[in-house]
Amino acid sequence: MSLSDQLDRINKKTFKVGIIGLGYVGLPLMWTFHKKGMPVIGYDIDQDKVDNINSGKPYIKHLGKEMMEKLANSDICEATSNFERLDEADALLMCVPTPLNHHREPDMTYVEETTKTVSEQLRKDQLVILESTTYPGTTEDLIIPILEKGSGLKAGEDFYVAYSPEREDPGNPDFNTSKIPKVVGGHGNDALMLACALYDTAIVQTVPVSDTKTAEAVKLTENIFRSVNIAMVNELKVIYAAMGIDVHEVLDAAGTKPFGFMKFTPGPGLGGHCIPIDPFYLTWKAREVNQPTRFIELAGEINTNMPKYVIQRTLEALNTKKKALNGSKVLLIGLAYKPNVDDDRESPTYKLMELYEEMGAEVSYYDPYIPVIKPTREHAEYAGKESEEWSEERIKSYDAVVIATNHNETNYRELAKWSDCIIDTRNAMKEASQNGKQVFKA
Template identity: 85%
Template sequence: MGLSEQLEKINNKTFTIGVIGLGYVGLPLMWTFHKKDMPVLGFDVDKKKVDCIKSGTPYIKHLGEEMMGILSKSDKCDATTNFSRMPEADALLMCVPTPLNHHREPDMTFVEKTTRTVAEHLREGQLVILESTTYPGTTEDLIIPILEEKSGLKSGEDFYVAYSPEREDPGNPDFNTSKIPKVVGGHGNEALMLACALYDTAIVQTVPVSNTKTAEAVKLTENIFRSVNIAMVNELKVIYAAMGIDVHEVLDAAGTKPFGFMKFTPGPGLGGHCIPIDPFYLTWKAREVEQPTRFIELAGEINTNMPRYVVQRTLEALNYHKKSLNGSKVLLIGLAYKPNVDDDRESPTYKLMELYEDMGAEVSYYDSYVPEIKPSREYAQYAGRTSVEWDEKTISQFDAVVISTNHDNINYRELAKWSPCIVDTRNAMKEVGSKDGQVFKA
C-alpha cells in the first residue's frame, strides 16, 4: 500500500491505529484518536489492562469511568494481548517504558523486544512510530535495523518509520493529549508526511522537524530543562533555609516578574517516568562523542540527594520534640510522585521509606490514590503494603508526619490538629495555622 492510499485512508477515517503499551501514554493516545472517529486497536502483554478496556473498568484513576465506558462499547475500539493481530493496523505506535539500569544507563529491553515483535508481523505500507523517550539515534540505529533485518522489508520503500515523543502530563486538567503540540521526525519525507497527517487528525498542532534524531533530542531537552531548574531551586531551598529564609516566599515574589523568570517549585526529590530518567539518556549518548554533560549530571546529583535532606530535617524535627528517629513511627503522606494522580513511578517517597527504615524508623504511608503498593523492580520489598486510614486515632499515633506529595484531597487543617510534628516538603501547610515547633519545612 503506497503513501497516497494511506493518506486517503486517514482522510476517510478508515486508517486503523495500533497502540502498543496501554499505560499512562498509550491509553490516552487511544482515547484521543477514538474521539476523532479513528479506528484503534490496543496491544498490551498485561491481560488485566486489556480486560479492563473491554469491560469499561478504569485502571488509571485520572482518566475516569466515562472514557473507559465509551471505549468498551465502541465498535471502533478493541484491545488484545494477541500481537499476531498487528497486520490489522495501518500504523503501530510504540508506547513502552525506557527506564535506566542500575548504572544509570539506558535500558532498551522493552523497546528492542517490542520492535522485534513488530518486525515479525510487519507488512508493506505500515507506519511504525516510537513514542517512548530515548537517546538521539535510537530510531535510525536500533529500530530500523531490527525492522529491516527481521522482516526483509526496507524503510522508506516498503514501510514507513517516524519518531514522535510523548508529552503526557498525567492529571493536568488544562493539557490532555489532544491539546499538546506533537513533535514529529520522519525517516524520509514520505514517512514525515504520513505521520504528520495521522497526528493532524487528533492533535491540536504537529511540529515537523528535519529527522528522527532531532525529534528524539527535543524531548530530552524539554526534560533536562526542567531537571536543571528544579535542581537549582532545590539547592536554593537548602541554602536559604540555613539563612532563615523561606524559599517559597522568595519564589512566589520572584514569580511576579512578568519577564525573564520562570517559577519552579522545590520538593523532596524527583519522580515520574521523565525527569529523573531522561537526562541520563543524553549523558550516556554524549560519552560516545566525548562531550561532557556537567550541568545535567550536577542537577541529577542535587535532585538525587534531596531525600537525604528531608531525612536530616526529620531528625531535627524529632530532636526538637526530644525523640530519636530510631524507633519512631513515621507517616509519609503521598506515595504518588505528583499531586492528584495515582502514578507512583520513580516517586521519591519510596527512597524516603528506604532511608527512614534503614535508620530504624517504623514507616507507614497514606495515599488514597495509591491504596496498595504494586510490585516494582526497584522497591519490590514494599509490594502489598497498604495505605493507613485517615482518622484522628490513626494519624495521631505517629511521632512524625512527612508530607511528600501534596494531594488536594488531604485535610491539612485536620493534620495540624492531629500531629504534633510535621515535616513539610511541599509547602502544603502554608495556609494552615500551626503551633511553634510543629511544622518543619524541608
C-alpha cells in the same frame, strides 16, 4: 499502496491505529484517536489491562470511568494481548517503558523486545512510530535495523518509520493528549508526511522536525530543562533555610516578575517517568561523542540528594521532641510522584521509605489515590503494602508525619491538629498550620 492512498485513508478515517503499551501514555492516546473517529486497536502483554479496557473498568484513576465505558462500548476500538494481530493496524505506535539499569544507563530491553515482536508481524505499507523517551539515534540505529532484519523489508521503501515523543502530564486538567502539540521526526519525507497526517486527525498541532534524532533530542531537552531548574530551586531551598529565609516566599515574590523569570518549586526529589531518567539518556549518549555534561550531571546530583536532606530535617524535627529516628513511627503523606494522580513511577517517596527504614524507623504511607502498592520493577518489596487510614487516632500514633506529595484531597487542617511533628517538603501546610505550631520545612 501509494502514499496518497494512505493519506486518503487517514482522511476517510479508515486507517487503523495500533497502540502498543496501554499505560499512562498509550491509554490516553487510544482515547484521543477514538474521540476523533479513528479505528483503534490496543496491544498490551498485561491481560488485566486488556480486560479492563474491553469491559470498561478504570485502572488509571485520573482518566475516569466515563472514558473507559465509552471505549468498551465502541465498535471501532478494542484491546488485545494477541500480538499476532499486529498486522491488522496500519500504524503501530510504541509506548513502552525506557527505564535506567542499575548503572544509571539506558535500559532498552522493552523497546528492543517490542520492536522484534513488531518485525515478526510487519507488513508492507505499515507505519511504525516510537513514542518512548530515548537517546538521539535510537530510531535510526536501533529500531530500523531490528525491523528490517526481522521482516526482510526495507524502511523508506516497504514501510514507514517515525519518532514522536510523548508529552503526557498526568492529571493536568488544562493539557490532555489532544491539546499538546506533537513533535514529529520521520525517516524520510514520506514517513514524516504520513505521521503528521495521522496525528493531525487527533492532536491540536504537529511540529515537524528535520529527522528522528532531532525529535528524540527535543524530548530530552524539555525534561533536562526542568531537571536543571528544579535542581536550582532545590539547592536554593537548602541555602535559604540555613539563612532563615523561606524559599517559597522568595519564589512567590520572584514569580510576580512578568518577564525573565520562570517559577519552579522545590520538593523531596524528582519523580515521574521522564525527569529523573531523561538526563541520563543524554549523558550516556554524550560519552559516545566525547562531550562532557557537567551541568546536567550536577543537577542530577543535587536532585538525587534531596531525599537525604528530608531525612536530615526529620532528625532535627524529632530531636525537638527528644526522640530518635531509630524506633520512631513515620507516616509519609503521598506516594504518587505528583499531586492528584495515582502515578507512582520513580516517586521520591520510595527512596524516602528506604532511607527511613535504613535509619531504623517504622514507615507507613497515606495516599487516597494509591490504596495498595502494585508490583513495580524497582520496588517489588513494597508490593501489597496498604495506605494508612485517615483518622485522628491513626495520625496521632505516628512520631513524625512527612508530606512528600501535596494531594488536594488531603485535609491539612486536620493534620495540623492531629500531629505535633510535621515535616513539609511541598509547602502544603502554608495555610493550614494553627496556633503557631511549628512545621519543619524540608
